Amino acid sequence: MLKKMTLAVLGLTVSSMAAAGMYSEPPAPTCTPGDVTVPCEAKQWDLGIQALYLQPIYSASRGYRLGGTLLSNLSSTYYNDVDPDWGWGYRLEGSYHFRTGNDITATWMHYDADSKLGPYFGPFYVATTQTFIPGTYRQYVDNRFDQVNVVMGQHVDFGLLKNARFYGGLQYADIQVDATNYYNLPLTVQAATFGIRTFNNTDFNGVGPVIGIDYSYDLSPSFSITANTAGSILYGTSRINRADVYNVGLVALNDYGSKHSIVPSFEAKLGANYAYPVAQGVLNIQGGYHVLNYFNALQDVEFQCCTRVVAYSDFGLYGPYLGLKWVG
Template identity: 50%
Template structure:
């Protein structure tokens, strides 16, 4: 009897130990694959509706308050083309262009002659041209997630031109009165590596959520040129110039939706979303446009919606 009881206890303990050590269902990760070998091409165009924003140093003295210039929303575009080869590899070129003109009034600032403080109106122009040449690799993560990793080179040309128009003032060197204007210009041209990733999640076979993130490091020249001019005789009353080689980090982010319409000879993709672009410390400025202030670095950024289409066809 004792032997039977002992064997029963040992058997129960062994079965309990075996149960405690048993693992649950084993999760199998999704497969990461590349597309089958194919030769394809695509062409696309996007309309951009963006607004420019500068860093905090680029301020203006407004009547009764300190304020920065609110640039107008304006249209730009992004054109792109790619050649796809092998198993998901591609070479891609894209060009982003944006420009905006803004006119504002209600500001007050300094002038180099009496009365030294004067109201003014302002014309503000800015422009961005960005060109990327990159190589990419497409991968499928499971059935609904797709990713594209890419890297290459980026060129950026940023220009801002600001002109203040002041009422007529007495100019001692001329012994007469003349309207005064202030030119306040800064630009950056740089070139460097860019890395990024495109991501899409298929909600249905035709409809997907898309995201993009990219970063670049550009080396180039940032210039600043400012001065006061007596308009009647184009006499420069004072001027400041600065040029410096700098390294500018930049980033770009997008979040959007894509609809793919399959056609007999290819696929037409309709896409739209929201994007942000920022170049850190790319431009130069003097706070409140005061020639006695030090020259500081300031950011240049763009943000707003985009929409467009891209056609993918067989080579």
């Protein structure tokens, strides 16, 4: 009889504990160092600015200019690599941090730099007579680039020294490359035209999803190595406008085209971060190297004998950056 009563009491106890577990509060997120954890709940803001010193880079026909050719044999041609000038840009950043490592972040990257290139050598195609004449020219290029990201992120700690931030959201990009060629042609042509210049302008603007990872490895409580990689696929419009203008007021050639495009992009950074505690938070000093590339974002017109063929070119930027970010 005693044995049966003991078993009954144990059964009731186990049932009560199980029922209590079913209706109890779930455990709070951990914030102790371990294999994979998230930060403790906090509400913070951060503001950052970076100075960028970048050089543009192109592909396809925009990456080459004629270096020389034999007019008697147009197949014998050599090309010079287009080497645009370096220029300054900036990147602004603002974030709101909430819950256990979540954030909403907006960034704006802006770049606007001019290049004076040449002289380049080679024949000039005369549209009115469909012939080539020898000449040289200098090229002036204006590169303008804007990129805006609005993303949500999640901070994750991998042990005591490693942490990462995974993010995703929307990206908008506006790329404009305006090129003007000023030709030095034979005197007979100069006398008839009072000079010739060629416009070759192209642009792309689009929007689409972006995902990325910010990674850091702490070498000390204040100093860390940082890396970032991101990718996007944008849908937008790509345009091309090319015109030959004689200074007597004649537009001898005018090509224009516009099309919808899907443009993927890739972005990467490698750098370092120094965290300096201040009265109202932490001031981070950042520096490193930054590269990005938009694939087939731009258009160009290639002259092949007496036809004009539209080609595509990447647009890239690369160079060092230095900045400050306050978190508090």
